[in-house]
Amino acid sequence: MPLIVAFDEPVEAELAARLCGIVDGIKVGLPAVIRGGLEWAREVSRAAGSCEGLRILDLKLADIGHVMRLSVEPFIGYYDGFIAHSFVGGEGSLDELKSYLDHHGARLVLVASMSHPGSRDVYDRALDFIMEVIERVDPWGIVAPATRPSIIGRLRARFASKKILSPGVGAQGARPGYALRAGADYEIVGRAITGASDPLAAAKSIIEAQEEVVRGGVEEDG
Amino acid sequence: MPLIVAFDEPVEAELAARLCGIVDGIKVGLPAVIRGGLEWAREVSRAAGSCEGLRILDLKLADIGHVMRLSVEPFIGYYDGFIAHSFVGGEGSLDELKSYLDHHGARLVLVASMSHPGSRDVYDRALDFIMEVIERVDPWGIVAPATRPSIIGRLRARFASKKILSPGVGAQGARPGYALRAGADYEIVGRAITGASDPLAAAKSIIEAQEEVVRGGVEEDG
Numbered sequence: 001m002p003l004i005v006a007f008d009e010p011v012e013a014e015l016a017a018r019l020c021g022i023v024d025g026i027k028v029g030l031p032a033v034i035r036g037g038l039e040w041a042r043e044v045s046r047a048a049g050s051c052e053g054l055r056i057l058d059l060k061l062a063d064i065g066h067v068m069r070l071s072v073e074p075f076i077g078y079y080d081g082f083i084a085h086s087f088v089g090g091e092g093s094l095d096e097l098k099s100y101l102d103h104h105g106a107r108l109v110l111v112a113s114m115s116h117p118g119s120r121d122v123y124d125r126a127l128d129f130i131m132e133v134i135e136r137v138d139p140w141g142i143v144a145p146a147t148r149p150s151i152i153g154r155l156r157a158r159f160a161s162k163k164i165l166s167p168g169v170g171a172q173g174a175r176p177g178y179a180l181r182a183g184a185d186y187e188i189v190g191r192a193i194t195g196a197s198d199p200l201a202a203a204k205s206i207i208e209a210q211e212e213v214v215r216g217g218v219e220e221d222g
Numbered sequence: 223m224p225l226i227v228a229f230d231e232p233v234e235a236e237l238a239a240r241l242c243g244i245v246d247g248i249k250v251g252l253p254a255v256i257r258g259g260l261e262w263a264r265e266v267s268r269a270a271g272s273c274e275g276l277r278i279l280d281l282k283l284a285d286i287g288h289v290m291r292l293s294v295e296p297f298i299g300y301y302d303g304f305i306a307h308s309f310v311g312g313e314g315s316l317d318e319l320k321s322y323l324d325h326h327g328a329r330l331v332l333v334a335s336m337s338h339p340g341s342r343d344v345y346d347r348a349l350d351f352i353m354e355v356i357e358r359v360d361p362w363g364i365v366a367p368a369t370r371p372s373i374i375g376r377l378r379a380r381f382a383s384k385k386i387l388s389p390g391v392g393a394q395g396a397r398p399g400y401a402l403r404a405g406a407d408y409e410i411v412g413r414a415i416t417g418a419s420d421p422l423a424a425a426k427s428i429i430e431a432q433e434e435v436v437r438g439g440v441e442e443d444g
Contacts, residue, residue: 008289030281031292037259059252062284062307064338064394067230070253085284087309089340116286118311122351126309129344172286 001210002180003203004054004165006190007044010036015199016048022203025054027165027188028079033059038074045078054186056081056109056165062088065096072101081107083143086133087123094137107140112155115145115168124151131158141165141185146174149182156183169206176206177213223432224402225425226276226387228412229266232258237421238270244425247276249387249410250301255281260296267300276408278303278331278387284310287318294323303329305365308355309348316359329362334377337367337390346373353380363387363407368396371404378405391428398428399435 005019008029016026026048033041041057048055057075061068061084072082084097094110101108112130113123123130131154134142141163144152155164163186166179170192179187189206196202227241230251238248248270255263263279270277279297283290283306294304306319316332323330334352335345345352353376356364363385366374377386385408388401392414401409411428418424 008292029289030285031289031295033256034260034293035296038256060284060289062282063252064336066393067251067253067282070230071256073253074256085307085309087284087307087344088336089338089343089345091340091343092338093336093340095340114286114310114315116311116314118313118315118317121311121313121355122309122348123311125351126344126348129347133343171288 001207001214002186003207003210004056004186004188005193005203006058006167006188007032007194008190009194010040011194013040013043013047015194016044017050018200019203020048020051020053022200022207023053024186025056027056027058027083029058030060033057041075042078045075054081055079056083058083060085060111061097063093065093068093068097069100072097072106076104076106079106081109081141083109083111086110086112086130086137087126089133090137094133098137098139108137109141109143109163109165110134110137110139111143113144113148113151115147115172115174119145127151127154131155134159134162143167144184146179146184146187147172149178152179152182152184175213176209177211180210180214223429223436224408225429225432226278226408226410227415227425228280228389228410229254229416230412231416232262233416235262235265235269237416238266239272240422241425242270242273242275244422244429245275246408247278249278249280249305251280252282255279263297264300267297276303277301278305280305282307282333283319285315287315290315290319291322294319294328298326298328301328303331303363305331305333308332308334308352308359309345311355312359316355320359320361330359331363331365331385331387332356332359332361333365335366335370335373337369337394337396341367349373349376353377356381356384365389366406368401368406368409369394371400374401374404374406397435398431399433402432402436
């Protein structure tokens, strides 16, 4: 089952290796990079490199192109995918980041909507404009919240070939499997795995829960 | 004249001390933190602490509350202000960050619009919603682009008592002084100062240019 584990705190880098073969990838977040440092983030990448899983760096980039390029440059060759906000738009920003990542054989992943209630204040109201940006910038993947399957459905309908990554499973309230059933390609789980006393067992149990929902063994969520 | 110097690359920390008494503050950006590391960012804070200038950390935060709190926590006590994006909304995000910063006596600064052309794709179209978020979250300051004085004017009209910080002066095309004249409280200059062979002389020359415009010695920009 397609599960990505979010490292938002500087956990033992070796955990990335131990998760190999169990999950589909890891996603390293900004606070983990700040606290763990650049060398820790590279060590996690090397540990995760013992299998074929995705290595995604989630700085939630949202700046002008110049600043975003400076931010990702130290991670090129270590991470396969980089998350940025679609909200910042193309010219002078995401267009430059996309060219830079293309040039280095890395993938861009754009946030289309978020998992918390406040996403309704602005982000979700601007979804039509956001989708125009995604259309034009043409990233490899999109981030859409597991907590709101209807948005995943709209994005899946419009962007048939793009990967959809869904955070919000676990601590934020969405149950495993429902985002996949709504059209997501990966579900992202953080604290429920990295904060567990046995992270591998926690990951396996989430995968079982995903399987049950995706195979239709669980009734539609209301 | 109210000038803030942006450090987007890990320049010598001592530059922050040398700029004391000349400029009104420094702003340290995400790529500088990534490349220089947490200890470098704290060293810059200590160097800047030799005067009363603002010390702003510009991670362009745009995440759920939990992740943003984890991101700023290592900088509490070192930086006075923290920049986040207003487009992420309140509940579960900026509300939590605001409470956290209030509790620690630190200031929140929210981006309302950006300096690059792509800001028109989504950000500027959502300005009414953005202003609602700013109204409700009630930050100390707002970031608005020097490259588009009309947006500064709209924000100044609506938020009379909030500080407005304007990037986009210098390398991004806006000339010194015009954002101030449109209603900004501070202009932010990065590369034109940090990349100069004599950063102090560059800062002084920008301040002179600001003075000339603000005192009305230069005709209105078209």
